[in-house]
Amino acid sequence: MHLRSYFTVLSCLAFLMSCQKSSDTDPTVSMTGQPAKRAYVAVNESSGEPVQCSVIKDESFIVGHETVRLGRSKGLPASANFAMFVSPLAVNTDGAPTSYHPHDFLGKSLAINRIDNGIAIRKNSSLTLTEKISAFEKWRDSGWTAPAGYSVSWQNVIAQDDAGRPCVFASGPNKGYFGSLTALKNGLLGAVAGECQVANQLDQRFIPAIVLRGDTNPLKGFGARTGDLVVALNPASGKSVAAVIGDTGDGDRIGEGSVALNMALLGKTLQPKTYADALKLDTGHTDMVVAVLPGTATYNRVRPYTTANIAERVNSWAKEQGYGSTAGLARVAQACGTGL
Template sequence: MFRTGSAAVTVAAILLGACVQDGAIAPEPAPQAAADAVPEPASASAAEPAAAMDAPAQPAAPATAADPEPASCALNGSFDHVTRNDGTRRVIFGEDGLMFRSDYAVNTDGAPTSYHPDDPWGSSGLAINTVCNGVDIAAPEEVDYSQCKKLIDYFAQARDAGWTGADSPIVNFYGIATKSDTGEGRHQPCINDDPAYKGYFVSTTSQLADPSRGRCDQGRYLNSLDLPFIIRPRGANFSGNGVDVGDLALVMDPASGRQTFAIVGDIGPSWGLGEGSVYVSRALTGKATNPKTRKEVYGYGARNVLTLVFTGAPMKPPYTPERIEAAGKAALERFGGQDRFNACAAELD
């Protein structure tokens, strides 16, 4: 589970060099002799000769322990990752981890409220995202998110024709489950029949929450509202350096100290970097409730976030916030704890 406020300051305090001493009571100073105090008369023993030079020597004071060596990051590889909206970001990596600093966008995929056929813009209070982030148009012409209005016009035509009409536009449902997946052509999207989310599209994720469930069952996929997961960009820079779905991660906003452990739960565009589920976004921003519209989702983004992925030991389902938290703590300990995390964070400053 995510932690906010004082419950999450451990990593942040170290990063920022904070020193917490609230409530400490300093010892009283030793009393000093008064300036006009009368000295005591010398005793008889004061006139005796000084002790012989061969008196037993006092034992030497024990040697002071040397300060421990500062932690080393030891993520010695690096590359520059070019993003669409966040400039070029440096990524460092090694045998047991990959780390970067970036702004964070909200990824709604897997949320049962992500996409709705009657709310393609995500503006009427049904969906929290626009279908432009879940579908492309393949025919009569290729249209993607960069031409969202035209895409939605074609989408509405296909919807009104029942999706598979011979003369209707062909929709590529890349973020929405379909009843069959037989390659190019017209496909029937899955509609959720759960009474709580009846009528919504079934939104998918690369990592599955429960592979035993059918492709049109929303419970087959990770739920962005209820689980902490992040998105890995496509491309050899990440997959070739050991980042895979199921890997554990630590995501932290150093400014506020808010942090959460997460898993890599989905794969996104190659130009992306720094995307998290709604759950992760709430953890980083301290938002108390889930967004209801696409416009509200924009307010859940975060700035200057640190992400450490623990590579090479993916977590297996079932996934719950509690299990991810426990597994993440163990992964951080194996990595070298907060000291090594902080050393790596300093290399990204």
């Protein structure tokens, strides 16, 4: 069975729901004042209550070939809009202090990520992996001076020390690792932020988050920004998880979740210790439903971010907007995913 057809079946079964397309157009008015394009109806068979999604607009993420959909529960105001997509989720480790280690380029024994996933090593001509490793080691061993003919870009992923060089933990449980950054910060400065600014980052081993990737990502056109709230759903298990947009990046992948998010969605509890372990937290060919709540970055914000305060904020927003709860919001997002 084709993956998208498989998802459509799952979107009806995960909550014991049956789905149908209600009409080609829906009377609900969009943000632009135009009628919503269409509506999907799901019926919760345990309660008999309909769960209806009004689709306001679809946009294509051309580079990654995904569709991003703006929708909301039928009858709710535009303030209840969410921007959602259906996609597998790769795993993101940035912000975890064990992400990158200068003596474990491939993440085989110490780090949970590869150096070349966080540090760009370039030359005029294409490089083999062996050449990348050699250039990196020369850069490392020279005190962070790039070898002749090479460029090394690290500033957006690796923390800086006071001298503007890559920050390597000198003590404590993370001794020897690079400090790793996230776009979303905990609002901590100075000594409180800790060595390599570690406490000011989202440790994505423990904070559920997604990555907002790509300059042309339609999520941005629908108002999504770093720090906005998110609800993610595994339609196969019915597990929903509250999260935030915790990081940004380029590239053509729309679906990328933190270690904590993917672990929760997949029902796993064992933290990765190597890159191979982290790769097992990719959802592979299994689609997840992800709904972003645009404009919620400062809604009831509490920092430092924790799993608990993120979950409380998402649930409060869902209640205020008429979804009842995070689970109710997830059910509507699932209905909205019909056909994606």
